[in-house]
Amino acid sequence: MKIQALLLSLLTGLTLAGEIPADMARVEGGEYVPMFGEISKPRKVETFLIDRRPVTNAEFLAFVREHPKWQRSNVGKLFADQGYLSHWAGDLELGENAPPNAAVVRVSWFAVRAYLKNINKRLPREDEWEFAARADATQADASKDPVFLARILKWYGQPSPVRLPDVDTLLVDIHGVVGLHGNVWEWVVDFNNQMVTGAARSDSTLDRALFCAGGAVNATDAANYAAFMRYAFRSSLEGNYTTTNLGFRGARDAELTEPTP
Protein backbone atom coordinates (compact mmCIF):
# COMPACT_ATOMS: atom_id res chain seq x y z
CA MET A 1 0.00 0.00 0.00
CA LYS A 2 2.61 2.42 1.15
CA ILE A 3 4.81 1.68 -1.83
CA GLN A 4 1.92 1.87 -4.23
CA ALA A 5 0.96 5.20 -2.78
CA LEU A 6 4.50 6.46 -3.02
CA LEU A 7 4.76 5.33 -6.63
CA LEU A 8 1.51 7.02 -7.46
CA SER A 9 2.65 10.22 -5.84
CA LEU A 10 5.86 10.09 -7.84
CA LEU A 11 3.97 9.45 -11.05
CA THR A 12 1.34 12.07 -10.60
CA GLY A 13 3.36 14.58 -8.65
CA LEU A 14 0.67 14.67 -6.01
CA THR A 15 1.72 14.76 -2.40
CA LEU A 16 0.26 12.50 0.19
CA ALA A 17 -1.53 13.93 3.16
CA GLY A 18 1.00 15.51 5.47
CA GLU A 19 3.92 15.04 3.12
CA ILE A 20 5.29 18.23 1.73
CA PRO A 21 8.04 18.11 -0.89
CA ALA A 22 11.31 19.39 0.55
CA ASP A 23 11.43 22.29 -1.89
CA MET A 24 7.99 23.57 -0.89
CA ALA A 25 6.47 25.16 2.20
CA ARG A 26 2.91 24.83 3.42
CA VAL A 27 1.02 28.07 3.96
CA GLU A 28 -2.06 27.66 6.14
CA GLY A 29 -5.12 29.21 4.54
CA GLY A 30 -7.13 32.01 6.00
CA GLU A 31 -8.73 35.27 5.14
CA TYR A 32 -7.14 38.48 4.07
CA VAL A 33 -8.28 41.79 2.69
CA PRO A 34 -6.62 42.73 -0.57
CA MET A 35 -5.98 46.42 -1.08
CA PHE A 36 -8.80 46.67 -3.56
CA GLY A 37 -11.20 44.57 -5.53
CA GLU A 38 -14.61 44.21 -4.05
CA ILE A 39 -13.95 46.85 -1.49
CA SER A 40 -12.65 45.65 1.87
CA LYS A 41 -14.28 42.24 1.61
CA PRO A 42 -12.03 39.60 3.12
CA ARG A 43 -11.07 36.91 0.66
CA LYS A 44 -10.65 33.29 1.60
CA VAL A 45 -7.40 31.59 0.67
CA GLU A 46 -7.21 27.80 0.93
CA THR A 47 -4.11 26.16 2.37
CA PHE A 48 -1.52 25.75 -0.38
CA LEU A 49 2.08 24.79 -1.01
CA ILE A 50 4.58 27.26 -2.40
CA ASP A 51 8.18 26.84 -3.54
CA ARG A 52 10.68 27.87 -0.91
CA ARG A 53 12.84 29.58 -3.51
CA PRO A 54 12.26 31.22 -6.87
CA VAL A 55 13.17 29.03 -9.85
CA THR A 56 16.84 29.48 -10.77
CA ASN A 57 18.72 29.90 -14.04
CA ALA A 58 20.21 26.40 -13.71
CA GLU A 59 16.78 24.84 -13.20
CA PHE A 60 15.30 26.70 -16.14
CA LEU A 61 18.28 25.76 -18.30
CA ALA A 62 17.66 22.08 -17.55
CA PHE A 63 14.06 22.56 -18.67
CA VAL A 64 14.83 24.27 -21.99
CA ARG A 65 17.50 21.68 -22.70
CA GLU A 66 14.78 19.03 -22.53
CA HIS A 67 12.17 21.18 -24.27
CA PRO A 68 13.77 22.89 -27.29
CA LYS A 69 10.49 24.64 -28.04
CA TRP A 70 11.25 26.93 -25.10
CA GLN A 71 14.81 27.76 -26.11
CA ARG A 72 15.50 31.39 -26.88
CA SER A 73 15.83 31.05 -30.63
CA ASN A 74 12.88 28.69 -31.05
CA VAL A 75 10.17 30.31 -29.01
CA GLY A 76 7.39 32.04 -30.98
CA LYS A 77 6.52 35.64 -30.26
CA LEU A 78 3.00 34.73 -29.16
CA PHE A 79 4.67 33.00 -26.21
CA ALA A 80 7.64 35.25 -25.42
CA ASP A 81 8.90 38.63 -26.59
CA GLN A 82 12.38 39.44 -27.80
CA GLY A 83 13.78 39.94 -24.32
CA TYR A 84 13.15 36.29 -23.41
CA LEU A 85 16.26 34.92 -21.64
CA SER A 86 18.27 37.59 -23.42
CA HIS A 87 20.65 37.89 -20.47
CA TRP A 88 21.82 34.33 -21.06
CA ALA A 89 24.97 33.87 -23.13
CA GLY A 90 23.22 31.50 -25.54
CA ASP A 91 20.30 29.16 -26.02
CA LEU A 92 21.91 26.65 -23.68
CA GLU A 93 24.55 28.76 -21.99
CA LEU A 94 24.01 30.93 -18.92
CA GLY A 95 27.05 33.20 -19.04
CA GLU A 96 28.20 35.78 -16.52
CA ASN A 97 24.92 37.71 -16.13
CA ALA A 98 22.93 34.62 -15.21
CA PRO A 99 24.50 32.92 -12.18
CA PRO A 100 23.21 29.32 -12.00
CA ASN A 101 21.77 29.67 -8.53
CA ALA A 102 20.18 33.11 -9.03
CA ALA A 103 16.50 33.53 -9.86
CA VAL A 104 15.76 33.21 -13.56
CA VAL A 105 14.24 36.39 -14.99
CA ARG A 106 13.19 37.53 -18.49
CA VAL A 107 10.72 34.67 -18.65
CA SER A 108 7.19 34.96 -20.01
CA TRP A 109 3.95 33.73 -18.42
CA PHE A 110 3.61 31.10 -21.15
CA ALA A 111 7.16 29.82 -20.59
CA VAL A 112 6.90 29.58 -16.81
CA ARG A 113 3.53 27.89 -17.10
CA ALA A 114 5.08 25.24 -19.36
CA TYR A 115 7.97 24.81 -16.92
CA LEU A 116 5.63 24.28 -13.97
CA LYS A 117 3.18 22.01 -15.81
CA ASN A 118 6.13 19.79 -16.60
CA ILE A 119 6.74 19.19 -12.89
CA ASN A 120 3.07 19.08 -11.88
CA LYS A 121 3.13 22.47 -10.26
CA ARG A 122 1.36 25.67 -11.16
CA LEU A 123 1.88 29.37 -10.63
CA PRO A 124 0.52 30.79 -7.38
CA ARG A 125 -2.75 32.68 -7.71
CA GLU A 126 -2.54 36.37 -6.96
CA ASP A 127 -4.45 35.86 -3.69
CA GLU A 128 -2.05 33.11 -2.65
CA TRP A 129 1.03 35.13 -3.46
CA GLU A 130 -0.23 38.22 -1.67
CA PHE A 131 -1.37 36.13 1.29
CA ALA A 132 2.05 34.45 1.65
CA ALA A 133 3.91 37.70 1.07
CA ARG A 134 2.49 39.26 4.23
CA ALA A 135 5.01 37.22 6.22
CA ASP A 136 8.34 38.37 7.59
CA ALA A 137 10.87 36.37 9.61
CA THR A 138 8.74 36.29 12.75
CA GLN A 139 5.11 36.99 11.79
CA ALA A 140 2.77 35.35 9.29
CA ASP A 141 1.11 38.72 8.87
CA ALA A 142 3.50 41.63 9.02
CA SER A 143 1.43 43.65 6.59
CA LYS A 144 0.73 46.38 9.12
CA ASP A 145 4.27 46.47 10.51
CA PRO A 146 5.89 49.79 9.52
CA VAL A 147 9.41 48.32 9.58
CA PHE A 148 8.44 45.53 7.17
CA LEU A 149 6.65 47.97 4.89
CA ALA A 150 9.49 50.44 4.91
CA ARG A 151 11.88 47.69 3.83
CA ILE A 152 9.61 46.67 0.96
CA LEU A 153 9.10 50.21 -0.24
CA LYS A 154 12.83 50.84 -0.07
CA TRP A 155 13.41 47.84 -2.29
CA TYR A 156 10.79 49.08 -4.77
CA GLY A 157 12.77 52.29 -5.05
CA GLN A 158 16.01 50.57 -5.92
CA PRO A 159 17.07 49.34 -9.35
CA SER A 160 17.63 45.58 -9.66
CA PRO A 161 21.27 44.51 -9.86
CA VAL A 162 22.45 43.19 -13.23
CA ARG A 163 23.62 40.00 -11.57
CA LEU A 164 20.99 38.75 -9.16
CA PRO A 165 22.09 37.19 -5.86
CA ASP A 166 22.26 33.49 -5.09
CA VAL A 167 18.76 32.46 -3.95
CA ASP A 168 20.25 30.79 -0.86
CA THR A 169 21.39 34.18 0.42
CA LEU A 170 17.88 35.70 0.41
CA LEU A 171 15.95 36.48 3.61
CA VAL A 172 13.86 33.62 5.00
CA ASP A 173 10.33 34.25 6.25
CA ILE A 174 8.39 32.43 8.94
CA HIS A 175 7.12 29.83 6.44
CA GLY A 176 10.68 29.02 5.35
CA VAL A 177 10.14 30.80 2.05
CA VAL A 178 12.82 33.09 0.67
CA GLY A 179 12.79 36.09 -1.59
CA LEU A 180 9.10 36.96 -1.94
CA HIS A 181 10.29 40.51 -1.30
CA GLY A 182 13.63 42.08 -2.02
CA ASN A 183 14.71 39.96 -4.97
CA VAL A 184 12.58 40.01 -8.13
CA TRP A 185 8.90 40.47 -8.98
CA GLU A 186 7.10 37.19 -9.58
CA TRP A 187 4.46 35.96 -12.00
CA VAL A 188 1.06 34.93 -10.69
CA VAL A 189 -1.26 32.79 -12.77
CA ASP A 190 -4.10 35.32 -12.86
CA PHE A 191 -2.03 38.46 -13.40
CA ASN A 192 -4.62 39.58 -15.96
CA ASN A 193 -7.54 39.83 -13.55
CA GLN A 194 -7.65 43.60 -13.21
CA MET A 195 -9.43 45.72 -15.79
CA VAL A 196 -7.27 48.67 -16.64
CA THR A 197 -8.95 50.25 -19.61
CA GLY A 198 -11.86 51.81 -17.74
CA ALA A 199 -14.09 49.88 -20.11
CA ALA A 200 -14.64 47.01 -17.72
CA ARG A 201 -17.99 45.48 -17.11
CA SER A 202 -18.54 46.63 -13.54
CA ASP A 203 -16.09 49.22 -12.45
CA SER A 204 -12.43 49.88 -12.75
CA THR A 205 -10.95 49.56 -9.31
CA LEU A 206 -7.38 49.85 -10.46
CA ASP A 207 -8.05 53.10 -12.28
CA ARG A 208 -9.53 54.43 -9.10
CA ALA A 209 -6.58 53.12 -7.12
CA LEU A 210 -4.21 54.80 -9.55
CA PHE A 211 -5.61 58.11 -8.42
CA CYS A 212 -5.91 57.18 -4.76
CA ALA A 213 -2.32 55.99 -4.51
CA GLY A 214 -1.14 59.43 -5.48
CA GLY A 215 -2.21 60.58 -2.04
CA ALA A 216 -0.60 57.76 -0.07
CA VAL A 217 1.07 59.52 2.83
CA ASN A 218 0.29 57.94 6.19
CA ALA A 219 1.31 54.58 7.63
CA THR A 220 -1.92 52.77 6.74
CA ASP A 221 -1.67 53.93 3.18
CA ALA A 222 1.92 52.73 2.99
CA ALA A 223 0.64 49.15 3.19
CA ASN A 224 -1.77 49.83 0.38
CA TYR A 225 0.89 51.63 -1.57
CA ALA A 226 3.27 48.66 -1.52
CA ALA A 227 0.48 46.34 -2.64
CA PHE A 228 -0.66 48.89 -5.18
CA MET A 229 2.80 48.83 -6.77
CA ARG A 230 2.50 45.09 -7.25
CA TYR A 231 -1.03 45.21 -8.66
CA ALA A 232 -0.10 48.06 -10.98
CA PHE A 233 2.99 46.22 -12.15
CA ARG A 234 1.02 43.02 -12.82
CA SER A 235 -1.67 44.81 -14.74
CA SER A 236 0.96 46.30 -17.04
CA LEU A 237 1.98 42.78 -18.10
CA GLU A 238 0.95 40.64 -21.04
CA GLY A 239 1.51 36.90 -21.35
CA ASN A 240 4.54 37.17 -23.62
CA TYR A 241 6.26 40.01 -21.74
CA THR A 242 9.63 39.48 -20.16
CA THR A 243 11.56 41.93 -18.02
CA THR A 244 14.88 42.09 -16.21
CA ASN A 245 13.34 41.72 -12.76
CA LEU A 246 10.41 39.36 -13.22
CA GLY A 247 10.83 35.72 -12.25
CA PHE A 248 8.59 33.04 -10.76
CA ARG A 249 8.12 30.16 -8.35
CA GLY A 250 5.77 27.19 -8.28
CA ALA A 251 2.76 26.39 -6.12
CA ARG A 252 0.41 23.49 -5.64
CA ASP A 253 -2.97 22.84 -4.01
CA ALA A 254 -2.58 21.40 -0.53
CA GLU A 255 -5.83 19.48 -0.99
CA LEU A 256 -4.27 16.11 -1.33
CA THR A 257 -5.70 13.32 -3.32
CA GLU A 258 -5.55 10.15 -1.29
CA PRO A 259 -4.82 7.24 -3.56
CA THR A 260 -7.79 4.93 -3.69
CA PRO A 261 -6.99 1.57 -2.05
Place this chain on the structure above:
Amino acid sequence: MKTPAIFLSLCLAVAAAEEGATAVEKKSCCAKKEASVEAEGSVYQLDAKWTNQHNKEVSLADFKGKPVLLTMGYASCKYACPRLSADLMAIERELTDDQKKQVNIVFVSIDPERDTPEKLAAFFKERSVDQTRWSGLRGSQDSVLELSVAIGTRYRQLENSDFAHSNRISLISPEGVIIHNQEGLGTDPAEMLTALRKVLDASESNKAE
Protein backbone atom coordinates in the same frame (compact mmCIF):
# COMPACT_ATOMS: atom_id res chain seq x y z
CA MET B 1 8.98 51.49 -10.13
CA LYS B 2 5.54 52.66 -11.08
CA THR B 3 6.70 54.91 -13.86
CA PRO B 4 8.82 52.29 -15.64
CA ALA B 5 5.99 49.76 -15.46
CA ILE B 6 3.54 52.13 -17.06
CA PHE B 7 6.08 53.28 -19.60
CA LEU B 8 6.79 49.70 -20.44
CA SER B 9 3.15 48.99 -21.14
CA LEU B 10 2.83 52.10 -23.27
CA CYS B 11 5.94 51.32 -25.32
CA LEU B 12 4.89 47.76 -25.85
CA ALA B 13 1.41 48.82 -26.86
CA VAL B 14 2.96 51.03 -29.53
CA ALA B 15 5.22 48.21 -30.65
CA ALA B 16 2.24 45.87 -30.87
CA ALA B 17 0.29 48.39 -32.93
CA GLU B 18 3.21 48.71 -35.33
CA GLU B 19 3.47 44.98 -35.69
CA GLY B 20 -0.25 44.82 -36.37
CA ALA B 21 0.13 47.32 -39.17
CA THR B 22 2.98 45.36 -40.72
CA ALA B 23 0.94 42.21 -40.64
CA VAL B 24 -1.79 43.85 -42.71
CA GLU B 25 0.66 45.30 -45.22
CA LYS B 26 2.40 41.99 -45.61
CA LYS B 27 -0.88 40.28 -46.26
CA SER B 28 -1.80 42.44 -49.18
CA CYS B 29 1.42 41.67 -51.01
CA CYS B 30 2.50 38.18 -50.08
CA ALA B 31 -0.21 36.38 -48.22
CA LYS B 32 -0.05 33.53 -50.70
CA LYS B 33 3.64 32.91 -50.22
CA GLU B 34 3.30 32.95 -46.46
CA ALA B 35 0.13 30.94 -46.19
CA SER B 36 2.04 27.70 -45.75
CA VAL B 37 4.31 29.14 -43.05
CA GLU B 38 2.98 29.45 -39.50
CA ALA B 39 2.40 33.17 -39.03
CA GLU B 40 4.54 34.68 -36.27
CA GLY B 41 2.40 35.36 -33.23
CA SER B 42 -0.54 33.37 -34.55
CA VAL B 43 -3.14 32.45 -31.94
CA TYR B 44 -3.65 29.29 -33.98
CA GLN B 45 -0.58 27.92 -32.22
CA LEU B 46 -2.78 27.40 -29.16
CA ASP B 47 -3.83 23.77 -29.26
CA ALA B 48 -6.67 23.78 -26.72
CA LYS B 49 -9.82 21.87 -27.61
CA TRP B 50 -13.20 23.58 -27.36
CA THR B 51 -16.80 22.46 -27.71
CA ASN B 52 -19.08 24.63 -29.82
CA GLN B 53 -22.81 25.27 -29.43
CA HIS B 54 -23.55 22.31 -31.72
CA ASN B 55 -21.64 20.05 -29.29
CA LYS B 56 -18.83 19.59 -31.79
CA GLU B 57 -15.17 19.59 -30.76
CA VAL B 58 -13.17 22.36 -32.40
CA SER B 59 -9.78 23.98 -32.02
CA LEU B 60 -9.12 27.61 -32.82
CA ALA B 61 -6.99 26.62 -35.79
CA ASP B 62 -10.16 25.32 -37.45
CA PHE B 63 -10.98 28.97 -38.15
CA LYS B 64 -7.75 29.45 -40.08
CA GLY B 65 -8.11 30.85 -43.59
CA LYS B 66 -10.87 33.40 -42.92
CA PRO B 67 -10.84 36.53 -40.78
CA VAL B 68 -12.43 36.06 -37.36
CA LEU B 69 -14.14 38.49 -35.02
CA LEU B 70 -13.59 37.14 -31.54
CA THR B 71 -14.89 38.23 -28.17
CA MET B 72 -14.85 36.72 -24.69
CA GLY B 73 -17.89 36.94 -22.42
CA TYR B 74 -20.55 34.77 -20.82
CA ALA B 75 -24.11 34.00 -21.69
CA SER B 76 -25.77 34.73 -18.34
CA CYS B 77 -24.21 38.19 -18.25
CA LYS B 78 -26.97 40.73 -17.93
CA TYR B 79 -25.23 43.89 -18.90
CA ALA B 80 -22.15 43.87 -21.11
CA CYS B 81 -22.43 40.65 -23.09
CA PRO B 82 -25.77 41.40 -24.76
CA ARG B 83 -24.24 44.72 -25.77
CA LEU B 84 -21.03 43.05 -26.91
CA SER B 85 -22.98 40.70 -29.13
CA ALA B 86 -25.01 43.66 -30.37
CA ASP B 87 -21.71 45.32 -31.26
CA LEU B 88 -20.67 42.21 -33.18
CA MET B 89 -23.99 42.25 -35.01
CA ALA B 90 -23.52 45.95 -35.76
CA ILE B 91 -20.21 45.18 -37.46
CA GLU B 92 -21.77 42.30 -39.35
CA ARG B 93 -24.70 44.43 -40.54
CA GLU B 94 -22.34 46.73 -42.42
CA LEU B 95 -20.99 43.89 -44.56
CA THR B 96 -22.36 42.73 -47.90
CA ASP B 97 -23.83 39.23 -48.03
CA ASP B 98 -20.71 37.99 -49.80
CA GLN B 99 -18.47 39.54 -47.19
CA LYS B 100 -20.53 38.06 -44.35
CA LYS B 101 -19.82 34.59 -45.67
CA GLN B 102 -16.11 35.31 -45.47
CA VAL B 103 -16.09 36.17 -41.76
CA ASN B 104 -16.40 33.87 -38.76
CA ILE B 105 -17.67 35.22 -35.47
CA VAL B 106 -16.48 33.54 -32.30
CA PHE B 107 -17.84 34.09 -28.80
CA VAL B 108 -15.65 32.38 -26.19
CA SER B 109 -17.25 31.76 -22.80
CA ILE B 110 -15.30 32.77 -19.71
CA ASP B 111 -17.87 30.87 -17.64
CA PRO B 112 -17.48 27.26 -18.80
CA GLU B 113 -19.22 25.98 -15.68
CA ARG B 114 -22.54 27.50 -16.64
CA ASP B 115 -22.22 28.08 -20.39
CA THR B 116 -23.07 24.67 -21.75
CA PRO B 117 -23.36 24.21 -25.52
CA GLU B 118 -27.16 24.29 -25.09
CA LYS B 119 -26.99 27.57 -23.24
CA LEU B 120 -24.73 29.12 -25.87
CA ALA B 121 -27.03 27.89 -28.63
CA ALA B 122 -29.99 29.48 -26.84
CA PHE B 123 -28.03 32.70 -26.39
CA PHE B 124 -27.45 32.85 -30.15
CA LYS B 125 -31.00 31.82 -30.96
CA GLU B 126 -32.38 34.67 -28.88
CA ARG B 127 -30.36 37.02 -31.02
CA SER B 128 -31.27 35.30 -34.30
CA VAL B 129 -27.66 35.15 -35.45
CA ASP B 130 -26.57 32.82 -38.23
CA GLN B 131 -25.23 29.82 -36.34
CA THR B 132 -23.34 28.51 -39.32
CA ARG B 133 -20.99 31.46 -38.97
CA TRP B 134 -21.28 32.22 -35.26
CA SER B 135 -19.52 29.87 -32.88
CA GLY B 136 -19.95 29.80 -29.11
CA LEU B 137 -16.99 28.03 -27.54
CA ARG B 138 -16.72 26.32 -24.19
CA GLY B 139 -13.37 25.03 -22.88
CA SER B 140 -11.57 24.28 -19.64
CA GLN B 141 -10.81 27.10 -17.19
CA ASP B 142 -7.17 26.67 -18.14
CA SER B 143 -7.86 27.04 -21.89
CA VAL B 144 -9.97 30.14 -21.24
CA LEU B 145 -7.19 31.70 -19.19
CA GLU B 146 -4.58 30.81 -21.81
CA LEU B 147 -6.61 32.34 -24.62
CA SER B 148 -7.40 35.47 -22.61
CA VAL B 149 -3.70 35.96 -21.91
CA ALA B 150 -2.79 35.35 -25.55
CA ILE B 151 -5.21 37.95 -26.84
CA GLY B 152 -4.87 40.40 -23.93
CA THR B 153 -8.43 40.13 -22.59
CA ARG B 154 -8.67 40.57 -18.82
CA TYR B 155 -11.30 38.98 -16.62
CA ARG B 156 -12.08 38.09 -13.04
CA GLN B 157 -14.85 36.13 -11.39
CA LEU B 158 -16.70 38.24 -8.86
CA GLU B 159 -18.16 36.89 -5.66
CA ASN B 160 -21.74 37.11 -6.89
CA SER B 161 -20.78 34.67 -9.70
CA ASP B 162 -20.71 37.43 -12.27
CA PHE B 163 -17.50 38.27 -14.09
CA ALA B 164 -15.70 41.49 -14.74
CA HIS B 165 -14.08 41.37 -18.17
CA SER B 166 -12.63 43.51 -20.92
CA ASN B 167 -15.16 44.53 -23.52
CA ARG B 168 -13.05 43.84 -26.52
CA ILE B 169 -13.69 42.53 -30.01
CA SER B 170 -10.54 41.27 -31.72
CA LEU B 171 -10.12 41.01 -35.47
CA ILE B 172 -7.94 37.99 -36.21
CA SER B 173 -6.33 37.66 -39.63
CA PRO B 174 -6.76 34.46 -41.68
CA GLU B 175 -3.31 33.44 -40.34
CA GLY B 176 -4.29 34.00 -36.70
CA VAL B 177 -2.66 37.35 -35.98
CA ILE B 178 -4.67 40.00 -34.13
CA ILE B 179 -4.80 43.03 -36.38
CA HIS B 180 -7.34 45.23 -34.64
CA ASN B 181 -9.06 45.48 -31.27
CA GLN B 182 -12.29 47.34 -30.71
CA GLU B 183 -12.51 48.37 -27.05
CA GLY B 184 -15.56 49.29 -25.04
CA LEU B 185 -19.29 48.93 -25.52
CA GLY B 186 -21.26 50.68 -28.19
CA THR B 187 -18.03 51.78 -29.88
CA ASP B 188 -18.34 53.19 -33.39
CA PRO B 189 -17.31 50.21 -35.55
CA ALA B 190 -15.84 52.38 -38.35
CA GLU B 191 -12.20 51.54 -37.56
CA MET B 192 -12.97 47.88 -37.16
CA LEU B 193 -14.80 47.86 -40.48
CA THR B 194 -11.90 49.56 -42.26
CA ALA B 195 -9.50 46.93 -40.91
CA LEU B 196 -11.89 44.09 -41.72
CA ARG B 197 -12.56 45.27 -45.29
CA LYS B 198 -8.84 45.57 -45.85
CA VAL B 199 -8.37 41.91 -44.91
CA LEU B 200 -11.34 40.85 -47.02
CA ASP B 201 -10.05 42.79 -50.03
CA ALA B 202 -6.62 41.23 -49.61
CA SER B 203 -8.06 37.71 -49.56
CA GLU B 204 -10.19 38.59 -52.56
CA SER B 205 -7.25 39.85 -54.63
CA ASN B 206 -5.24 36.78 -53.67
CA LYS B 207 -8.01 34.57 -54.94
CA ALA B 208 -8.19 36.55 -58.19
CA GLU B 209 -4.46 36.20 -58.87
